[in-house]
Amino acid sequence: MLRTHTCxxxxxxxxxxxxxxxxxxxxxxxxxxxxxxxxxxRYGITQLAFNMETNADLCxxxxxxxxxxxxxxxxxxxxxxxxxxxxxxxxxxxQVDKLQVLNSSKVPPFxxxxxxxxxxxxxxxxxxxxxxxxxxxxxxELRHRMAIxxxxxxxxxxxxxxxxxxxxxxxxxxxxxxVVPSRVHNGKFYALPQSPQTFKQILMVAGYDRYYxxxxxxxxxxxxxxxxxxxxxxxxxxxxxxxxxxxxxxEGLVRHLFLKVKGFETGxxxxxxxxxxxxxxxxxxxxxxxxMKFFELNDVVKGKGFGVFDEAELVVGICAxxxxxxxxxxxxxxxxxxxxxxxxxxxxxxxQCKNDGxxxxxxxxxxxxxxxxxxxxxxxxxxxxxxxxxxxPAHKTRKALNELRLEMGSRLGLRDPNVFKPLxxxxxxxxxxxxxxxxxxxxxxxxxxxxxxxIPLLDSDPGKVRANAYDLVINxxxxxxxxxxxxxxxxxxxxxxxxxxxxxxxQNQFGFLMNAFEYGAPPHGGIAFGFDRFVAMFSGVxxxxxxxxxxxxxxxxxxxxxxxxxxxDAQLKELGIEIxxxxxxxxx
Ligand code: ASP
Numbered sequence: 001m002l003r004t005h006t007c008x009x010x011x012x013x014x015x016x017x018x019x020x021x022x023x024x025x026x027x028x029x030x031x032x033x034x035x036x037x038x039x040x041x042r043y044g045i046t047q048l049a050f051n052m053e054t055n056a057d058l059c060x061x062x063x064x065x066x067x068x069x070x071x072x073x074x075x076x077x078x079x080x081x082x083x084x085x086x087x088x089x090x091x092x093x094x095q096v097d098k099l100q101v102l103n104s105s106k107v108p109p110f111x112x113x114x115x116x117x118x119x120x121x122x123x124x125x126x127x128x129x130x131x132x133x134x135x136x137x138x139x140x141e142l143r144h145r146m147a148i149x150x151x152x153x154x155x156x157x158x159x160x161x162x163x164x165x166x167x168x169x170x171x172x173x174x175x176x177x178x179v180v181p182s183r184v185h186n187g188k189f190y191a192l193p194q195s196p197q198t199f200k201q202i203l204m205v206a207g208y209d210r211y212y213x214x215x216x217x218x219x220x221x222x223x224x225x226x227x228x229x230x231x232x233x234x235x236x237x238x239x240x241x242x243x244x245x246x247x248x249x250x251e252g253l254v255r256h257l258f259l260k261v262k263g264f265e266t267g268x269x270x271x272x273x274x275x276x277x278x279x280x281x282x283x284x285x286x287x288x289x290x291x292m293k294f295f296e297l298n299d300v301v302k303g304k305g306f307g308v309f310d311e312a313e314l315v316v317g318i319c320a321x322x323x324x325x326x327x328x329x330x331x332x333x334x335x336x337x338x339x340x341x342x343x344x345x346x347x348x349x350x351x352q353c354k355n356d357g358x359x360x361x362x363x364x365x366x367x368x369x370x371x372x373x374x375x376x377x378x379x380x381x382x383x384x385x386x387x388x389x390x391x392x393p394a395h396k397t398r399k400a401l402n403e404l405r406l407e408m409g410s411r412l413g414l415r416d417p418n419v420f421k422p423l424x425x426x427x428x429x430x431x432x433x434x435x436x437x438x439x440x441x442x443x444x445x446x447x448x449x450x451x452x453x454x455i456p457l458l459d460s461d462p463g464k465v466r467a468n469a470y471d472l473v474i475n476x477x478x479x480x481x482x483x484x485x486x487x488x489x490x491x492x493x494x495x496x497x498x499x500x501x502x503x504x505x506x507q508n509q510f511g512f513l514m515n516a517f518e519y520g521a522p523p524h525g526g527i528a529f530g531f532d533r534f535v536a537m538f539s540g541v542x543x544x545x546x547x548x549x550x551x552x553x554x555x556x557x558x559x560x561x562x563x564x565x566x567x568x569d570a571q572l573k574e575l576g577i578e579i580x581x582x583x584x585x586x587x588x
Pocket of ligand 1: 194195196197236481482483526527528
């Protein structure tokens with residue numbers, strides 16, 4: 001290499017060595033007779049020193065270096081007179097006697113610092129500069145480490161990494177497909193996989209009983225903060241297993257990653273049924289770093305003349321410890337919070353458990369102090385606790401209380417980003433009813449197996465059927481999900497029927513899978529982890545964009561390469577495509 005050492009490598013023990021470093025100019029400072037240049041590469045920063053007295057020419061040359069110039073410098077490692085103990089190379093500097101500018105640089109549009117002055121759009125457009133910043137570099141290193149450890153673990157468990165195609169046809173996993181027009185078959189389209197779901201199941205039929213792949217998936221969904229049109233999964237499938245085997249194997253993966261990458265034991269991952277998750281946390285991905293469980297109050301509060309409670313389908317509350325002294329203003333804030341349109345509660349009822357054993361509540365008028373005591377008892381509330389209650393339609397109210405619970409958790413500092421609490425949520429419903437289209441949708445995907453004991457309900461009460469489906473949740477974030485699959489052609493057919501596929505549609509879209517099932521499909525099941533989210537969680541960043549080298553922005557655009565973009569008339573013609581709304585196609 002052009003260099004002898006990296007910019008992160010030299011220590012006091014190297015003093016006296018002649019070394020050559022290469023890198024980018026982070027900054028330079030002229031201090032009278034001396035010029036100092038911080039030289040940066042991916043490994044760190046080393047200070048280069050130039051002395052006007054001993055080598056004026058070189059020093060003048062150094063003074064001309066601009067930010068992000070690429071240089072090669074040779075010189076002697078010496079002990080620094082004013083040390084910087086904040087960086088590992090801070091005890092030394094290189095006294096340069098040969099300097100070569102390998103390339104100049106325009107002034108970068110934002111500072112290449114940990115805290116940059118560049119807005120997100122700008123950083124995306126110049127992603128190569130953004131990627132020079134420490135936070136992104138650390139995230140990509142972490143991502144690499146997690147990928148390697150994933151492979152190590154799964155390899156150790158006998159999993160084969162097998163690639164599946166990207167040009168496929170539609171997989172019905174709830175999202176819109178990205179499609180790719182075919183030139184050879186004009187008018188026909190490939191779809192990019194929403195996941196390798198059907199392929200991994202076919203691999204099970206083919207006998208590859210432990211498969212995985214760290215794989216790109218494509219979903220054309222409306223973007224939210226934590227979504228990308230293309231994202232990466234750790235996709236896995238196993239044959240000849242029960243749900244228990246899957247949970248154990250992948251709990252192993254999660255624990256392995258925590259141990260090898262974060263350096264700590266997470267212990268056994270607890271399990272919670274979907275039913276209990278909804279009942280006690282109002283969410284299918286509860287954050288169990290803190291308790292603050294829901295308690296349903298219908299039996300305690302109804303029939304006392306308070307119309308809002310009397311008429312509500314559900315009255316449900318939480319107890320925030322030590323918050324009884326919340327001011328009027330704080331309580332108003334919480335009320336405003338639950339009334340936000342995205343949360344949608346009509347109002348908030350509170351009950352303050354005073355230190356002297358009395359209560360103060362927004363519904364004092366309707367309830368005696370014995371009544372209020374009964375409410376407090378439901379939560380085992382102590383003096384100085386604050387009970388917060390919502391009322392309304394059951395599902396909506398639970399969801400709103402979930403938001404309030406998380407808000408209170410944050411306010412009380414109970415959601416420490418350095419604490420990790422994984423949880424399996426199990427026994428998801430098989431189907432979800434949609435009022436608008438008045439039909440059932442698969443909650444996970446159409447290949448998910450019902451619990452055998454619930455199969456009779458498929459005819460009588462499909463909404464009640466539970467699935468052998470599970471999610472891995474960490475700190476309230478869904479990190480992975482999967483299911484035991486249907487492996488009988490008959491049951492799969494029935495499922496398609498329930499989901500409203502005509503026989504012809506099912507045959508057209510999934511004939512290949514149903515056919516494969518006629519040639520000895522073993523019992524099988526699997527899981528996929530959202531790799532980007534997993535890395536973001538380990539890194540402690542909110543957005544998955546921070547852990548993807550080249551992400552898309554909120555409008556699904558890549559600002560650096562300017563995509564999506566028009567294509568030439570010639571390309572369109574070749575594909576047999578006419579664009580009706582296109583104003584000006586680029587010419588060929
Ligand atoms: N293919 C599923 C998904 O992407 C995961 C699985 O069931 O294995 O959510």
